[in-house]
Amino acid sequence: MVSLKDIAEKCNVSVATVSKAMNDQSDIGKDTKEKIRRAAEELGYLPNSAARMLKTKHSNNIGVLFTDKTNSGLAHEYFSSVLENLKSQAELRGYDITFISQNIGNQKMSYLEHCKYRNYDGVVIASVDYYDPMVLELVTSTLPVVTIDHVFNGKTAILSDNVGAVEELVKYIYQQGHRKLAFIHGEDTSVTQKRLASFYKTCMELGIEVPENYVLSALYHDAKSTAMATRRLLELPDPPTCIMLPDDFSAIGGMNVIEEKGLRIPEDISVAGFDGILLSQVLRPKLTTIKQDSVLIGHEAARHLIDWIENPKTYLASQVLIPGKLLAGQTVKCL
Amino acid sequence: MVSLKDIAEKCNVSVATVSKAMNDQSDIGKDTKEKIRRAAEELGYLPNSAARMLKTKHSNNIGVLFTDKTNSGLAHEYFSSVLENLKSQAELRGYDITFISQNIGNQKMSYLEHCKYRNYDGVVIASVDYYDPMVLELVTSTLPVVTIDHVFNGKTAILSDNVGAVEELVKYIYQQGHRKLAFIHGEDTSVTQKRLASFYKTCMELGIEVPENYVLSALYHDAKSTAMATRRLLELPDPPTCIMLPDDFSAIGGMNVIEEKGLRIPEDISVAGFDGILLSQVLRPKLTTIKQDSVLIGHEAARHLIDWIENPKTYLASQVLIPGKLLAGQTVKCL
DNA sequence: ATTGATATCTTAAACGTTTACGAAATAATA
DNA sequence: TATTATTTCGTAAACGTTTAAGATATCAAT
Numbered sequence: 001m002v003s004l005k006d007i008a009e010k011c012n013v014s015v016a017t018v019s020k021a022m023n024d025q026s027d028i029g030k031d032t033k034e035k036i037r038r039a040a041e042e043l044g045y046l047p048n049s050a051a052r053m054l055k056t057k058h059s060n061n062i063g064v065l066f067t068d069k070t071n072s073g074l075a076h077e078y079f080s081s082v083l084e085n086l087k088s089q090a091e092l093r094g095y096d097i098t099f100i101s102q103n104i105g106n107q108k109m110s111y112l113e114h115c116k117y118r119n120y121d122g123v124v125i126a127s128v129d130y131y132d133p134m135v136l137e138l139v140t141s142t143l144p145v146v147t148i149d150h151v152f153n154g155k156t157a158i159l160s161d162n163v164g165a166v167e168e169l170v171k172y173i174y175q176q177g178h179r180k181l182a183f184i185h186g187e188d189t190s191v192t193q194k195r196l197a198s199f200y201k202t203c204m205e206l207g208i209e210v211p212e213n214y215v216l217s218a219l220y221h222d223a224k225s226t227a228m229a230t231r232r233l234l235e236l237p238d239p240p241t242c243i244m245l246p247d248d249f250s251a252i253g254g255m256n257v258i259e260e261k262g263l264r265i266p267e268d269i270s271v272a273g274f275d276g277i278l279l280s281q282v283l284r285p286k287l288t289t290i291k292q293d294s295v296l297i298g299h300e301a302a303r304h305l306i307d308w309i310e311n312p313k314t315y316l317a318s319q320v321l322i323p324g325k326l327l328a329g330q331t332v333k334c335l
Numbered sequence: 336m337v338s339l340k341d342i343a344e345k346c347n348v349s350v351a352t353v354s355k356a357m358n359d360q361s362d363i364g365k366d367t368k369e370k371i372r373r374a375a376e377e378l379g380y381l382p383n384s385a386a387r388m389l390k391t392k393h394s395n396n397i398g399v400l401f402t403d404k405t406n407s408g409l410a411h412e413y414f415s416s417v418l419e420n421l422k423s424q425a426e427l428r429g430y431d432i433t434f435i436s437q438n439i440g441n442q443k444m445s446y447l448e449h450c451k452y453r454n455y456d457g458v459v460i461a462s463v464d465y466y467d468p469m470v471l472e473l474v475t476s477t478l479p480v481v482t483i484d485h486v487f488n489g490k491t492a493i494l495s496d497n498v499g500a501v502e503e504l505v506k507y508i509y510q511q512g513h514r515k516l517a518f519i520h521g522e523d524t525s526v527t528q529k530r531l532a533s534f535y536k537t538c539m540e541l542g543i544e545v546p547e548n549y550v551l552s553a554l555y556h557d558a559k560s561t562a563m564a565t566r567r568l569l570e571l572p573d574p575p576t577c578i579m580l581p582d583d584f585s586a587i588g589g590m591n592v593i594e595e596k597g598l599r600i601p602e603d604i605s606v607a608g609f610d611g612i613l614l615s616q617v618l619r620p621k622l623t624t625i626k627q628d629s630v631l632i633g634h635e636a637a638r639h640l641i642d643w644i645e646n647p648k649t650y651l652a653s654q655v656l657i658p659g660k661l662l663a664g665q666t667v668k669c670l
Numbered sequence: 671a672t673t674g675a676t677a678t679c680t681t682a683a684a685c686g687t688t689t690a691c692g693a694a695a696t697a698a699t700a
Numbered sequence: 701t702a703t704t705a706t707t708t709c710g711t712a713a714a715c716g717t718t719t720a721a722g723a724t725a726t727c728a729a730t
């Protein structure tokens with residue numbers, strides 16, 4: 001490996017001069033800078049991140065914590081899209097992305113310890129168990145942390161506007177004439193709580209009564225459990241005219257049940273999804289859903305984190321609300 | 336940060352002793368080892384990866400090259416699953432995973448340069464343009480490299496058995512009585528070429544003639560283009576009785592077209608997918624497809640790469656064929 | 671008692687950078 | 701001309717490890 005020393009010898013200058021020349025410091029003459037840069041080019045010089053990291057204490061590397069404990073994680077199109085865009089934006093700003101894990105070499109360590117070991121400049125957390133003590137340890141550290149769809153005190157959070165989205169969706173369904181609205185939600189998370197609260201609140205504002213048995217629990221990204229919940233709704237003595245399903249993928253489970261019962265969507269019963277993944281726009285009938293802006297969410301996560309990293313003194317942690325967008329498909333009938 | 340030096344002072348030994356104790360070297364006494372370990376624990380010692388990397392030249396870090404140039408990439412369930420399982424297996428073996436990009440800090444660099452800069456111990460490549468000069472540069476380097484679904488000389492490749500899979504699928508369809516088999520393939524890649532060749536070969540062996548207009552080109556993971564291709568097939572004077580579609584997701588496009596034409600699957604026409612993603616098992620009718628074992632592929636990629644990294648002298652690059660599995664659904668009718 | 675082997679620890683250099691500080695040369699100012 | 705400022709470069713230490721080589725002490729064997 002060719003190092004600064006090799007360049008220094010070739011140019012008859014000191015190593016310090018070479019270092020400063022490569023970093024474009026102001027105290028090196030213009031012509032020597034030229035000379036050094038040319039020599040570096042010729043020799044095929046590449047800086048050594050380890051040495052640099054050892055001195056400067058920063059790594060140009062951000063850690064991401066994604067887990068797949070639930071059936072979400074990387075397999076979920078929403079999160080993989082967030083990750084993809086986080087990655088591309090980070091790359092533009094000159095940062096690498098590596099997954100935070102729990103052991104390196106043969107040494108077990110906590111998430112935070114991993115971050116310190118690798119000298120990550122910052123961390124983004126998404127799709128994890130936010131009540132895991134190890135996650136807690138991480139977010140209570142002094143590292144710049146941005147979380148997605150969950151807020152922690154003193155850290156910035158990028159939040160898909162679930163409250164606004166559900167409100168918009170409910171109002172849209174109301175406008176189509178529906179008054180008997182059911183809601184199947186996913187497992188209990190802060191996101192679920194927001195959606196559910198927004199559902200109740202909007203219904204109340206619109207003067208819709210929501211029978212207790214119109215609200216059921218299923219699992220995100222799980223066709224089977226929403227199929228079961230949907231069946232329960234259909235067998236009700238007074239079934240709803242429209243069902244809001246946990247997400248676009250699990251919606252398929254619900255739609256299957258409906259069609260197996262000989263009912264037609266949306267003529268006999270309406271449904272709506274959530275997420276706005278590619279799938280939703282390809283299904284027939286096209287799914288009415290809310291598109292979560294995973295592209296912007298990924299970008300903003302990277303942007304905020306790197307702003308924080310690079311201006312730790314002036315950066316103010318905040319909550320960034322990313323609006324969703326109603327995709328009116330064909331699954332909600334106008335009564 | 337607490338370093339070896341701090342421990343050394345506390346224990347009245349030299350830094351070297353501490354280092355060797357922590358690395359469980361044989362030339363340190365049992366009781367001093369104990370003492371040092373305890374002190375390390377008490378002080379909350381964490382090794383510094385940068386310093387370690389600087390000396391040892393290895394990083395316990397592997398680079399992965401995934402791109403999203405096509406509409407595949409991370410958004411594709413197959414690849415995200417491969418990545419997920421690559422990640423989990425690498426973690427078990429004590430390696431971190433970071434994405435290979437093209438610029439760090441404000442410095443543009445090639446993939447290979449990135450790898451050298453970060454001292455990656457090895458690289459896995461998947462879902463990229465394998466003819467990109469920068470990719471070529473990477474695979475012709477001396478780094479341990481394992482590629483997925485593409486083979487390079489001297490490197491190990493983890494290959495989903497596309498040839499065997501297509502053969503199995505075609506034979507299955509043949510057994511169901513079909514003789515007029517159409518094939519819509521994705522964009523031209525080595526995977527596509529294998530599938531296509533296997534399709535032709537198997538058909539020939541079975542004595543099936545394949546009219547030229549039964550083989551059409553579309554795009555992977557793109558419902559619209561396969562919809563178009565499917566339409567072309569349906570409008571043929573002598574249409575096929577079964578259509579093999581590029582993959583499970585794009586299959587939806589084809590199935591939509593068929594149903595829009597008033598035809599029923601599989602009563603009027605049969606279809607088959609490829610990939611075996613979750614979606615395929617949730618569609619109604621359930622899709623007949625080939626499941627690519629993305630879990631094993633991810634695991635094997637990690638296993639081979641790390642074996643290579645840890646035994647560079649004895650490791651022999653090879654090609655690992657991972658069999659697929661026929662998932663017989665309901666979309667291929669028994670004639 | 672001398673030698674050699676073994677076990678345990680230390681010394682010191684090295685990895686490739688960055689950076690505070692100082693030195694020398696040159697230019698500007700009084 | 702003498703002084704001060706400016707520009708440009710070098711010295712040397714530091715970051716936290718690892719490791720070859722050496723040192724010391726212990727112990728067994730001759």
